[in-house]
Amino acid sequence: xxxxxxxxxxxxxxxxxxxxxxxxxxxxxxxxxxxxxxxxxxxxxxxxxxxxxxxxxxxxxxxxxxxxxxxxxxxxxxxxxxxxxxxxxxxxxxxxxxxxxxxxxxxxxxxxxxxxxxxxxxxxxxxxxxxxxxxxxxxxxxxxxxxxxxxxxxxxxxxxxxxxxxxxxxxxxxxxx
Ligand code: IMP
Ligand code: MG
Numbered sequence: 001x002x003x004x005x006x007x008x009x010x011x012x013x014x015x016x017x018x019x020x021x022x023x024x025x026x027x028x029x030x031x032x033x034x035x036x037x038x039x040x041x042x043x044x045x046x047x048x049x050x051x052x053x054x055x056x057x058x059x060x061x062x063x064x065x066x067x068x069x070x071x072x073x074x075x076x077x078x079x080x081x082x083x084x085x086x087x088x089x090x091x092x093x094x095x096x097x098x099x100x101x102x103x104x105x106x107x108x109x110x111x112x113x114x115x116x117x118x119x120x121x122x123x124x125x126x127x128x129x130x131x132x133x134x135x136x137x138x139x140x141x142x143x144x145x146x147x148x149x150x151x152x153x154x155x156x157x158x159x160x161x162x163x164x165x166x167x168x169x170x171x172x173x174x175x176x177x
Contacts, residue, residue: 002091005171006154006155006164006167006171006172006173007171007172008169008170008171009148009151009153009169009170009171009172010146010169010170011150011169012146012168012169013130015145015156015169015170016051018145018146019048019051019052019055019128019145020055022052022143022145023055023056023057024055024125026052026056026096026126026143027056027057027058027145030058030063030094030096031058033094034047034058034059034060034094034148035059035060035061035071035093035094036056036058036059036060036061036093036094036095036096037060037061037062037063037088037090037093037094037095037096037120038052038053038060038061038062038063038096038098039064039065039090039095039096039097039098039115039119040062040063040064040065040098041064041065041066041067041097041098041099041100041107041111042064042065042066042067042083042084043066043157043159043165044099044100044101044119044157044158044159044165045099045100045128045157046157046158047156047165047166048098048100048128048145048156048157049062049098050128052098059131059146061088063084063086063087063088063090064084064086065082065084065085065111065115066082066083066084066106067080067081067083067105067110067111068080068081068083069081069106079106079108080106080110080111082114086115086118086176089118090115090118090120091118091119091120091174092119092120092121092162093120093121094120094121094122094124095117095121095122095123095124096117096124096125096126096143097110097111097112097123097124097125097126098126098127099125099126099127099128100128100156100157101126101127101128101129101130101137101153101158102127102129102130102131103131103134104134104135104136104137105127105136105137105138105139106137107137107138108125108127108139109137109139112125112139124142124143125139125140125141125142125143126141126142126143126144126158127141127143127144127145128145128146129144129146129147129148129158129170130144130145130146130147130148131147131148131149131150132147133149133150134150144162146170148170152172152173152174152175153170153171153172154167154170154171154172154173155167155169155170155171156168156169156170157170158170158174160175
């Protein structure tokens with residue numbers, strides 16, 4: 001069920017503080033390693049990517065990729081499907097995949113393999129949220145915003161059946177399936 005006022009799990013202020021920390025860490029780690037390409041995974045990462053990318057103090061470019069892994073609401077459809085590939089050439093560039101959330105890990109695992117085939121200089125991963133207890137594949141996340149429990153979360157880009165993406169905080173909804 002989508003709700004107008006989902007219960008707050010992570011406040012706007014806490015998100016802002018953590019995104020600042022991640023940006024500082026990424027800026028330090030990639031200093032002198034340009035060019036850095038941030039690859040946002042649509043649609044869920046669009047707000048996180050916008051905030052994170054503006055707080056970096058190193059040169060960076062932005063690409064988007066789109067995948068589909070869930071059909072309706074929170075019901076899993078199975079395999080990961082590539083809906084839109086990167087447009088720019090990422091060969092010999094440092095790539096940072098920016099995800100909203102890592103749940104089973106299938107999406108990120110697929111994306112790492114797919115992007116490596118473009119022969120970038122390196123591939124690292126950043127996710128605002130991680131549901132560690134749901135992991136089905138072993139996938140390394142270099143930068144994690146928050147570890148969360150197995151609950152369906154919305155806001156700050158994340159949706160439930162396309163609802164609540166523009167909520168300014170991370171909230172919890174309780175799908176009835
Ligand atoms: P994974 O392949 O199971 O790791 O799923 C990753 C994708 O599922 C994420 O990028 C989200 O788009 C979606 N997803 C997983 N859990 C949630 C959630 O709690 N809220 C919103 N989207 C989610
Ligand atoms: Mg996603």
